[in-house]
Amino acid sequence: MTDTIDASLTMSWDEWYAHDGLGLAQLIRAGDVTAEEVAAQAAHAIKGVNPKVCGVIEVFDDAVADSAANGTNPQGPFAGLPFLMKDLGPTVAGRLQEQGSLYLKGNRPEKDAFLTTKIKQAGLNIIGRSTTPEFGCCSSAENPAVYVTRNPWDTGFTSCGSSAGSSVMVGAGVLPIAHGTDGGGSIRIPAGCCGAIGLKSSRGTFSIAPANSDFSSVVSTQGCISRTVRDTAAFVDHCRGGAPGEFMPFWHPETPFLEQIQNDPRRLKIAVSHEWGPYAATPHIAAELTRVAKFFESLGHSVEFVTPKVDFEKAYAAQTTCYISNFAQVVNNLLRMKGLDKPPEDLFEPMNIRIWEQGKDISYTTRADMQLDFNETARAFGAAFQEWDILLTPTTARETPTISTTEYLTTTDNPSALNWFENLWGFFAYTPLNNLCGTPGMSLPLAVHANGLPLGMQIHAAQGNDGLLLQLAAQVERAIEGKWNQGRLPQVHVTKLG
Structure with missing residues (x-):
């Protein structure tokens, strides 16, 4: 119906x-609808869809009733468009941020993060919080003691994560765009699993001030999940930039991305691969990659199967060291909030305790060695991008897991954080190294798993070449007449509400 x-x-x-x-913003500006009417429609969509997929934790009724309640700029390019904030990352003054954890139940930050101010200035009306796994450190928002987020294409499967709820809501048509964070694929992976578009931008695009900086967090960044390339381009154009006192300068393109995507890119050299060191895609995913590569060739680009000359095993090992040591310090900071010296077992998920235990005493020498490996990996990818404009890979190497596949969850009883991460890389092989190198990657809903679920295909580029990714994505979008996912819709979708 x-x-x-x-x-x-x-x-x-x-x-x-x-x-x-x-498009909705244009209707608002034209006076055909009000921002409040659009917010009310979004709230009704959440009400209709959320019981089946659990992608939204809370709707802010005051923001639905009054688009200016959060301080949204009605003159911004999004004109009061309703927007979901992932319950992790940028804080919203006076709103709960519980990060998918029982430990942070009731946590209510007092101030907006810098990116939050940019989001509001862009005219996005934050009407609620979307789900995330505990502290974003997991492949799925799936702890029955908190919530279980499900894939709108088949609710027996996970949405993946960690930007789980935002990807589910965009995939189900509830909202056209929502917030995400990406520390190793957490925008691209769930976008790929839910049939949405996910861009992880180059380092130096989005601020994580005031609590963090690109120096301290190294791999994590911010962004959005959307249904159209132009929405993503507009979000980056208007929300990018550094806060006062950033560790490093933040970059801006000479031409806004919204202008760049109006033209097709020049003929590009595209390298295609999926066998990255110890990890490779399943036969079906590899076949889908080949099909998509031929599609890019039909657009006039030069396509060749070539694997970058990278020491992948060293890169993944360094990435694991980074995650374990970074996350241990995240947990330390959370413990300081409440004056504790160790994570309470009844309030932290088991693997997050294991990561803290195995990472809290990592030495500076180990971290320095990790940075040297990061450098070597970044230089190797940099050399590849001297020869190739674009690298094409799948977004994930394995099938989307069913709900309760515990091997990927932080509720697992696996005693080893090292082993747990090694298993994750086998699934998410192609996303984390963009975070390590600071390069952009973009998941596009161009392929299909054997069981019919969406399968993202990822395009990568050299650092600062985000505009080229968006140009190519826009060319694809025009070629398929905007029909991502071959024009199919998920089982749970707003157009099926009765």
Whole structure:
């Protein structure tokens, strides 16, 4: 059925889904609808979809009733468009941020993060919180004591993570765009699993001030999940930039991305690969990669199967050291909040305790060696991008897991953090090294798993070449007439609300 849930809503669900974020913003600016009417429609969509997939923790009723309640700029390019903030990363003044954890239940930050101010200035009205695994350190938002987020294409499967709820809500058509964070693929992986677009930007794009900096966090960044390339381009254009006192300068393109994507890129040299050291895609995923590579060739690009000359085993080992040591310090900071010296076992998930135990005493020498390996890996990818404009890989190497596949969860009883991460890299082989190198990667919903679930395909570029990725993605979007996922819709979708 395509009728609205409530006769008082402004448009039918088919009409709702026909507009992306900038399209809805244009309706608001034209006076055809108000920002509050659009927010009310989004809230109704959440009400209709969320019981089946659990992607939203909380809706801010005051922000739905008044688009300026959060301080949103109605003159921004998104004109008051409703927006979900992942319950991790940038804080929103006076709103709960519990990070998917029983430990942070009731945590209510007092100030906006710098990126939050940019999001509001861009005209995005933050109407709620989307789900995330505990502290973002997991492949799935799946702890029954907190919540279980499910894939809208088949609720027996995970959405992956850690930007789980945002990807689910965008994939189900509830909102055209939502916030995400990416420390190793946490935007791209769930976007790929849920049939959405996910961009991990180059280092020096989005601020993580004031609590962190690119120097301290090294691999983590911010971004969005969307349904159209232009919404992603607009989000980056208007939310990028460093806060006062950043450790490093933040870069801006000479031409805004929204302008760049209006033109096709030049003929590109695209290298295609999936066998990265100890990890490789399943036969079906490899076949889908080949099919997508031929599609890029049909667009006029030069395509060749070539694996970058990278010491992948060393790179993944360094990435594991980074995650374990970084996350141990995240936990230390959380313990200081409450004056504790170790994580309470009834409030922390087991693997997050193991990571803290195995990472809290890592030496500076070990970290310095890790940075040298990061450098070697970044230089190797840099050399590859001297020869190739784009690298094409799958977004994931294995099938999307079913709900309760504990080997990827932080609720697992695996005693070894090292072993747990090594297993994760086998699944997420192609995303974390962008974080290590600071390069951009973008997952596009161009392929399908053997069971019919979406399979993202990832395009990578050299650091600072985000515009080229967006240009190529926009060329693809035009070629398929905007019909991502071959025009298919998930089982749980706003257009199926009755």
